[in-house]
Amino acid sequence: MYEKTGYLTEPLKLFYVSDKRDWACPVHYHEFDKVMLFFQGDVTYEIEGKSYRLQPYDIVVVPAGQMHRPVVGGTHTYERIIAYISPAYIESYRQRGCDLSALFQTASPILRQPQEAGSLYGASCRLRQACCAESCAHHAVLKETLFLEFLIYLAQSIQERHIGYVKTGRQNEKIQRLLTYINEHLQDELSVPALAEQLCISPDYLMHLFKEETGYSLGQYITIKRLLLARSLMQQDRPLTEVCYDSGFKQYSTFYRAWKKYYGASPAKGIPPQTRLFLE
Incomplete structure (x- = not known):
């Protein structure tokens, strides 16, 4: 049921992935939370039996334990940033007065942000730009800092209802x-x-x-x-x-x-x- 690609041994792991392939991803789950920022591709995301068609800059939020998989069309480039987040990561910022718990209490696991000038969209663009840039000595720290900025603006957008919730497509x-x-x-x-x-x-x-x-x-x-x-x-x-x-x-x-x-x-x-x- 799994393809073993590594282990989550730290509070946060970030991946920037851009590829083109025919891929039959199996249904699976994680024991940690996942956030994905989607940029391009022919992708439908299935989460707990519900199906969602993704658009550029959609945000996929999958709490720990939920069954999910992407259904990927192999003729288009599938570009995304994936974050695997442990409970310790969220808790560390809660203790500092920065509560990000709203991220995993959404009405839908697929969030659609307005693609216009604004804090969340600007943070998404800066994060993408940093991930695409050539690596340097401080590259990992920069990406993690920008990702935290993205999460803070995302949590604020959810709390203030300044973000859209994507309705499901096919479901039984x-x-x-x-x-x-x-x-x-x-x-x-x-x-x-x-x-x-x-x-x-x-x-x-x-x-x-x-x-x-x-x-x-x-x-x-x-x-x-x-x-x-x-x-x-x-x-x-x-x-x-x-x-x-x-x-x-x-x-x-x-x-x-x-x-x-x-x-x-x-x-x-x-x-x-x-x-x-x-x-x-």
Whole structure:
């Protein structure tokens, strides 16, 4: 399900990418937040079963744990700046009186900024120019400084409602209802027959439809969401048995096998310090 391209071992990682290729990106998720500033390309972004057609200077905000992928047309250059952001990065600025939490509390994950003179658009242009420039001794610091400026103006634009929210294109209403239900009931029984009954469809059709719309099997999706919940509970230093049951696993052996499969170690070894990156 993943192409391993590196690890997030610091509060912030920035990438400028401009390429042209036919690419079937798989549906995936990160355990950190992601912000992408899109400049050009033939790209539709799918996030949690919803589809969004991107326009130049759109901003894609994907909170940790959300399933997503770009659908890329290979005949056009796909140019973007990608930022992988750890909770520590946001928290460090909150403690200094700069609250950026609005970035991940938006009505839509795709934000459309006016392409006119203004703080946010100006910061976007300066960041793009810095990323395209030749590297020098201070290049990394300059990019990170300009990116912080971009985030501050973006958070202000969201809070002051000076930015547009992109509506979805294609989506399946049944699957959207199901995704909402699953994420609100991770601690409850989520068997296929019970979920199929919620939607008044057969279990076989539900599994086929879910895979077609999201790229995941229903069981995979539920397991991953429960593991992410377990990970957040472990960060609170709660006992492993409590973490197991409070994240929806009915047996510790099931929790143990799932954790080891996805993280490569037993839960007793704690939260893995590194997270896979997927440059998309």
